[in-house]
Amino acid sequence: MPELPEVETVRRGLDRFAVGRTIADVDIFGPRTLRRHPAGPADFVGRLRGRRVVAACRRGKYLWLRLDDSSHLLGHLGMSGQFLTAAPGDPDPKHLRARFRFADAGPELRFVDQRTFGGLALDDSGGEIPAAVVHIALDPIDPAFDDAAFADRLRRRRTGVKRALLDQTLISGVGNIYADEALWRARMHYARGTDTLRRADVVHLLEQVRAVLDDAITAGGTSFDSLYVNVNGESGYFDRSLSAYGREGEPCPRCGALIRRERFMNRSSYRCPRCQRTPREPRW
DNA sequence: CGCAGGCCCTGGTAGC
DNA sequence: TGCTACCAGGGCCTGC
Numbered sequence: 386m387p388e389l390p391e392v393e394t395v396r397r398g399l400d401r402f403a404v405g406r407t408i409a410d411v412d413i414f415g416p417r418t419l420r421r422h423p424a425g426p427a428d429f430v431g432r433l434r435g436r437r438v439v440a441a442c443r444r445g446k447y448l449w450l451r452l453d454d455s456s457h458l459l460g461h462l463g464m465s466g467q468f469l470t471a472a473p474g475d476p477d478p479k480h481l482r483a484r485f486r487f488a489d490a491g492p493e494l495r496f497v498d499q500r501t502f503g504g505l506a507l508d509d510s511g512g513e514i515p516a517a518v519v520h521i522a523l524d525p526i527d528p529a530f531d532d533a534a535f536a537d538r539l540r541r542r543r544t545g546v547k548r549a550l551l552d553q554t555l556i557s558g559v560g561n562i563y564a565d566e567a568l569w570r571a572r573m574h575y576a577r578g579t580d581t582l583r584r585a586d587v588v589h590l591l592e593q594v595r596a597v598l599d600d601a602i603t604a605g606g607t608s609f610d611s612l613y614v615n616v617n618g619e620s621g622y623f624d625r626s627l628s629a630y631g632r633e634g635e636p637c638p639r640c641g642a643l644i645r646r647e648r649f650m651n652r653s654s655y656r657c658p659r660c661q662r663t664p665r666e667p668r669w
Numbered sequence: 670c671g672c673a674g675g676c677c678c679t680g681g682t683a684g685c
Numbered sequence: 686t687g688c689t690a691c692c693a694g695g696g697c698c699t700g701c
Contacts, residue, residue: 465693544673675697675698
């Protein structure tokens with residue numbers, strides 16, 4: 386599933402593929418992809434025609450293209466969204482949701498999304514970042530991320546540490562996979578109460594979050610192709626590097642105990658029962 | 670305000 | 686074989 390590393394890989398792809406080009410026309414397929422654009426598809430398409438792409442930006446799992454009139458073409462991949470490139474006239478893939486044609490008649494950009502949790506919107510409210518992104522916290526690889534402020538906020542919470550890592554208003558970009566991986570690296574149980582963490586525990590956890598994100602971005606970067614605007618997150622390029630997530634019944638790479646899968650927050654959590662002991666007062 | 674849980678969505682697969 | 690149930694889970698929304 387696309388989390389920060391996958392979305393960053395897509396952003397880099399869009400940076401090379403789309404920046405500097407002018408949008409000639411857009412096709413929208415189906416009603417769901419623009420559900421966050423209340424003005425509707427005609428408005429969306431009308432505002433995009435003739436706009437030049439100025440920059441490809443990202444915060445957490447949101448990405449957007451800044452356009453030459455200071456509006457933003459905002460996208461979220463959800464669970465299955467992909468941006469793909471194709472030659473004009475190539476057959477439409479299943480689950481094609483949007484097609485962007487460019488004035489240079491070169492390769493087009495397609496938004497493909499099987500499960501339609503993803504979506505697009507156009508924001509021309511004039512802000513530096515799209516209004517829908519304002520409430521999203523900085524992500525931990527943003528140079529402006531404030532470690533001390535994060536530690537303070539986290540320790541004031543009264544919840545489990547994994548819930549907090551998945552809260553995009555506290556720290557963005559971390560999803561189920563990299564939360565489990567970072568907690569495994571930090572030897573921390575997902576139900577550890579945030580209010581029981583010492584400041585040093587938070588610092589250490591944050592180091593593990595950054596390490597796993599950096600490793601995944603590096604892996605995504607190596608598999609990146611100039612004409613294929615990666616990536617669906619299911620392509621598995623980082624799978625071999627996962628230590629706990631998806632490895633139920635396999636030995637912990639650190640201690641050999643068998644990784645467990647547990648239902649938590651209506652999704653699966655993977656942990657090593659020896660390295661990540663259940664706390665005395667868990668906060669589920 | 671903080672926090673928890675429901676809901677949206679579809680294709681693959683396990684089980685009967 | 687064909688049906689049902691379950692699984693993947695990010696983010697918005699609601700209710701307490």
